[in-house]
Amino acid sequence: MRPKLEDVAKLANVSKTTVSRVLNNRGYLSRETIERVYSAMKELNYQPNVVARQLYKKQTRIIGLLFPTIANPFFGELSAELEKRLYNEGFKVLIGNSMNDPKKEAHYLNQLLTKQVDGLIVGTHNRGIAEYNYEHLPVVAIDRNMNQDIPVIESDNYNGGVLATTRLIKRGAKKIIHTNGPIELETPTKRRRLAYEDTMKKYGLTPLTIMVDFNIPYSEKKQIFTQMFHDHPDLDAVFASNDIDAALIMQLALEQGKRIPEDLLLVGYDGTQVIRNILPGLTTIVQPIEDIAKTAVEVLKQRMNNEETSLEYVLPVTLREGITG
Amino acid sequence: MRPKLEDVAKLANVSKTTVSRVLNNRGYLSRETIERVYSAMKELNYQPNVVARQLYKKQTRIIGLLFPTIANPFFGELSAELEKRLYNEGFKVLIGNSMNDPKKEAHYLNQLLTKQVDGLIVGTHNRGIAEYNYEHLPVVAIDRNMNQDIPVIESDNYNGGVLATTRLIKRGAKKIIHTNGPIELETPTKRRRLAYEDTMKKYGLTPLTIMVDFNIPYSEKKQIFTQMFHDHPDLDAVFASNDIDAALIMQLALEQGKRIPEDLLLVGYDGTQVIRNILPGLTTIVQPIEDIAKTAVEVLKQRMNNEETSLEYVLPVTLREGITG
Incomplete structure (x- = not known):
């Protein structure tokens, strides 16, 4: 006779609920x-x-995360934080690196539409999911405008731009260059550029933004910045x-004999x-990675429960004082 | 009437095979x-x-990756590389960060035993899966000895230790300290220490290894290294x-006025x-992340197909010359 859950509970000397919790990885054990x-x-x-049970329940307890690449420390740390929180809520995490592979977004959306995942958290740089106007999908975006229906979690990019630019001006800089991604990319990070340009003008300085695509190889970035110094x-x-x-930029400056x-x-x-x-020593604007992860998980759960959510969540940034600026 | 796959194929003007490939995310599209x-x-x-089809086929096409934390650049880059390769083979990737959470290994093993994933690639620092002696599980380990049955993919830790130590000695160092993880951890990275100690003795120098647990907070590491200088x-x-x-260590040395x-x-x-x-500028031993990922995926596929594999795969490392050593 095939053993039953009761038999496992009896032999392990625990309740059936406990066996079930172990199988479903829920609650403290x-x-x-x-x-x-x-x-x-x-x-x-x-x-x-378990797979049969998922079929019955019509949920997988799996959330998909889709970012350009977790090899980048920001996305690596954000993914680690998201995974930790989702795991504590009983979810497993599927991860995809979509950099230079726009098809991957479509495949992840496929996972969602075919009920292989319960929800998605996306921070990709490509078009893709944005083009599919399914209504009220259990999707939240991080630092990326997908479409009018998908909530966006972002840090306060405008204030980050103001803090950084003001800092440089107060320390006496006059010719300040800003580097930012392609202007056609629909992302709230554009507001860093806007804040930089507004702040420069406010102080009577001329803004100059140099476009650097996040996705290009290191060697190409090096060329762009070398050209910038030239x-x-x-x-x-x-x-x-x-x-x-x-x-x-710091390395290239030092190589050229510039002191920082x-x-x-x-x-x-x-x-x-x-x-x-x-x-x-690097002066930098710190994004609140833990808050971003916490908010993304909360909002995603609300979407999965068909609750109303805001369409935009803006979280505060801070300036970390180093010695470079 | 419920629409069928044929209807989708007809409307999209593609073959049924193509619709199936889109649904299963396989082959070039x-x-x-x-x-x-x-x-x-x-x-x-x-x-x-899709879930019903998985149930019928008894496979999920999902591979679990379990590492201490993808917030660490080595595991972040390794996971990104593994995901890219697995995705190209038609697998999705579940990711878990097990740092300071030994239960997570058990939960991941649970996923495997309950057929929610087809295979696991693990590089965790805890005990856990190692303790369960199921035979011929579709599991491969990276830089970690699990048990006698699970293949290990590792870089040539012994040669890495020889290269690093010889380099320092040839540049005139006499009092060389090595930092390494807890000696009780069953990992091939112990061979870095062994190689360091052998090489020091070969040159008539006294080895001294300081234990630093990978998993402790940054502030504690700082204390250990400050004490080391003291x-x-x-x-x-x-x-x-x-x-x-x-x-x-470089930061602390510079703060104390030491030049590097x-x-x-x-x-x-x-x-x-x-x-x-x-x-x-950092002189370092480079692990072949792409080769490690490639080998891990190949060996895991062999395990999943019940093919024989070696139990250990050692991949070459290189010394990257910087200015620090």
């Missing part, structure tokens, strides 16, 4: 309990049919739209843990 | 084809029952077991893309 339940399952050769020998400050680019901060002031953006550890 | 199929699905309100004022070189620790490389030589380990970009 001690390691000893989990091991007892597994040992009993093994001894009885019990095979729970074209603007009087450059005295850079507000970079991410810390990786800021670090590259004496000859060039520099402010980055993102302020991930790894950058703060490796380059503690 | 142009973006236009995918969009045509989705539009047709939407127009007909076609609902493929206890060993004659220290002239450090071989750190990862680049993040190397960067921290004049007063302190430094070699790190891992050589991720992000570290090579941000700290191009």
